[in-house]
Amino acid sequence: MYDFAYHKASSVADAAAKAKGNDDAKFMAGGQTLIPTLKQRLARPSDVIDLAAIADLKSIAAGGGAVTLGAMATHASVAASADVKKAIPALAALAEGIGDPQVRNRGTVGGSVANNDPAADYPAAVLGLGATIHTDQRQIAADDFFLSVFTTALNPGELITRISFPVPEKAAYVKFPSPASRYAMIGVFVAKTAKGARVVVTGAGNGVIRIKSMEAALDKAWSAASLDGIAVSASACNGDIHGSSEYRAHLISVMAKRAVAAAG
Amino acid sequence: MGADGIGAAVRRKEDVRFLTGRGTYTDDISRHGQTHAYIVRSSQPHAAIKRIDTSKALAAPGVVAVFTGADMAADGVGGLPCGWLIKNKDGSPMKEPAHPPLVVDRVRHVGDQVAVVIAETKAQAKDAAELVEIDFEPLPAVVDSLDALKAAAPQVHGDAAPGNLCYDWELGDKAAVDAAFAKAHKVAKIDLFNNRLIPNAMEPRAATGDYDPASGDYTLYTTSQNPHVIRLLMGAFVLHIPESKLRVYAPDVGGGFGSKIYHYAEEAIVTWAAGKLKRPVRWTADRSESFMSDAHGRDHHSHAELALDKDGKFLALRVATVANMGAYLSTFASCIPTYLYATLLAGVYTTPAIYAEVKAVFTNTVPVDAYRGAGRPEATFLIERLVDIAAKEMGMDRVEIRRRNFIPTDAFPYQTPVALQYDSGDYFSTLEQAQKTADWTGFEARRAEAKKRGKLRGIGVSTYLEACGIAPSNIAGALGARAGLYEAATVRVHPTGSVTILTGSHSHGQGHETTFAQVVAETLGIGIDQIDVVHGDTNKIPFGMGTYGSRSLAVGGTAIVKALDKVVNKAKKIAAHLLEASVNDIEFKDGKFTVVGTDKSKTFGEIALTAYVPHNYPLEELEPGLEENAFYDPKNFTFPGGCHIAEVEIDPDTGVTKVVNFTAVDDVGRVINPMIVEGQVQGGVAQGIGQALLENCVYDKSGQLITGSYMDYAMPRADDLPSIGVATHVTLCTHNPLGVKGCGEVGAIGSPPAVINAVVDALKDHGVTHMDMPASPQKVWSVINGARRMAAE
Structure with a gap:
């Protein structure tokens, strides 16, 4: 770990003020990506601005046809929330399946979404449910948010404050973990929403992607059988030692069917 | 009792x-005035070092010293020795290229030690290490042992090991084997690769050197399985310190699995540096260093043939193995694919003639040495896979062909054709007990039930034997050991x-x-x-x-x-x-x-x-x-053996293999503490299942280590493992007073072939007769998918 200046922000405004004009500053939410990155000397921020003390970012609320998670809501708190389990059980189950207990007790939804790891779970739910990302400056629709690997629509110094997930009619998330890291080698989030079906894949490529051919099939008839014969091109997928692009493309079909079946 | x-x-x-939390591990020991060492390691798989500039690092805050291989060489520091001399077929000695603790002019694998930075704090040492400037001139690298034997292969040690060959060794009666094959009814064949593993002890290696200028006494605190061996090797061969002036202390050690047997460079570096600086010097590996500097295990390419008569009796076994030594000879590397491997090729069977030839090869990879089982898992995997293939060739039942070839229970002591004489065993009883516990006869019903759920279920058996209790010193010495045992x-x-x-x-x-x-x-x-x-x-x-x-x-x-x-x-x-x-x-x-x-x-x-x-x-x-x-000094090796039965279910849609039942019935001789034996066997089986389904060390063609962290190296986790049933069936060792044989490695030796035999059984309708480890989801899916495609065409 290289030296850096540590700041504990007292409010969203305080955090933004501390980051202002400093491109080498980093916000820290749960730190579950940032801390290992620092320890391996893969990042060298001048300043780390810790968001942990900002109490009003931790809220979890359901109502008005949506579940709204404060950016600093931990995976464990989302997984355990009766409101989330009742309104969008798939979201609670997704949170329950992230990492291990240590990661779930520290890691946050805002941190995960802002980081946009191409194998992270939360971005699949954000895009799959057509969520809205609220920042200290504006609102961003999920469809406009995830740009590329570790890249989002957030401006430098812009801070996610909460994420609002519309309650779908049905949804489920099924992932195939990497045998080594247990990150999603393929994760598929499916949702039947008022605006139509969504099928979102994480782990395959440079970030979350929608499989529109599958969405169209599910719009016609919501059943796993509707996905029979719909193949995903291997060219949409990356490959590594644990999963070639061809294998990953195959897993998308398998996991999508399982997710639809699980959603009921 | x-x-x-x-x-x-x-x-x-x-x-x-x-x-x-009250154990005392090496890293828990603090010495007054201690300094912290950080090893500058090679990022290059193979390169000449044109220049090392340590001046900026020396000027960095808190830095006490920066040393390179030239400094150690100038002090007369010797190379790390190999403890076992293997002779070639023609009687000439194996090649032993120099293995300096810090390299002088060439790096040979990613992680090779180039320099050491010693500072007041570990962070300062690490900061300064980034300022050590090394001009590498990259050289072509070779990682696979078969590639290393090719004529145009990059040469890891040049003239010190022409053709990258460490030795070309043989054991057994070639003429008798050839004669037996000439009259064989059938021949079963296999080509296999026994996958390279990274040990991953929970506690990383650590070493602290201390020197008392008043007495001239050195102390090395280290994570070792054998402190006297380290004292002997480091004192006599590397640092030339009289044993009366050198204390080696290995306190609580958090797992070894073989990887902490060897004398490592860092031990010599911190001890030597402590003497130079007259201050304690401590070093603890971070996990990334462990991946690229702990000796790896296995990594064998083998071709084997088994000659059978018309009744399925084994007539002869012929084995050719190429063993990857990595870039240098680790302390006991040379004896693992020879005297701890080929001598085990009789297994539990009466095969009357066996011939094995083993080529050991240098590559631009981390040195390979003993890892839980050490040669015996490689032998067992080869035999137990080949026996299953032989059963298929003969149209015989897998268990029946084993029973027909078992060494009879009244035939002990039994002299094998590959040097060992087994003192006791009862392979029929361990097999029968395991079959009964695993409900072998009820398996087809379980397979049918699984099929209804869309799963492919398979069962596999391994009847194995190993040699422990190394070793009668006179025999080991005659075979090349450079130490008593x-x-x-x-x-x-x-x-x-x-x-x-x-x-x-x-x-x-x-x-x-x-x-x-x-x-x-x-x-x-x-x-x-x-x-x-x-x-x-x-x-x-x-x-x-x-x-x-x-x-x-x-x-x-x-x-x-x-x-x-x-x-x-x-x-x-x-x-x-x-x-x-x-x-x-x-x-x-x-x-x-x-x-x-x-x-x-x-x-x-x-x-x-x-x-x-x-x-x-x-x-x-x-x-x-x-x-x-x-x-x-033992009179003979001991020979634990037994039977492992694995039952697996494969999800054909994803290729995921789950071990759903595992039964181990082992003869470990007299059991002193059954709870500890159960734990040792379960731990070994967990590692064996890890090798069979998950673990795999991968280098890319250029020599970079792909599986350099847990992001890519798949360690078995609790939920990858079934409940492991462990039982013992005891025959006493006849030549030690306790009648004990050993239980530390049986799990890792017996289980991998049981698992793969089960995987192959589950996939038998897909034309599969062998699968190399690990049977990863991707590999299994590819086989199933390939068979489906062929069926569709």
């Missing part, structure tokens, strides 16, 4: 400190009757403090709370060879028993004096010395006190005190 004597499942004495023990009885055992064995997870205490408790009739076991400190313990190859109880335990015999014999003489009887009339039982046929007796404690307060004592005939040493 006493309440905590032999056979009792007593809880491990050492677990109180381990489970409450006895063990030593001291039994120190204290005046009030409590006992300290000082052992040359080393416990790094095995539970010696309990098992050895149970042996003593059984003999002396005292409770294990009265017995302490000391190991790991060369300034305390007698010269012993340490722990590996499941040797601790068979060899180290026997040394303790022999020292106990001396203690009891002397105590009998003291008792005879006190009881005014002839020593021949003294009987020792349950902690009491009794005059036979009378009620006159003395307790063990009374005798101990008398020995140290010798007021009424035969001082003319007997020395006071009660402390005895013994060295024990």
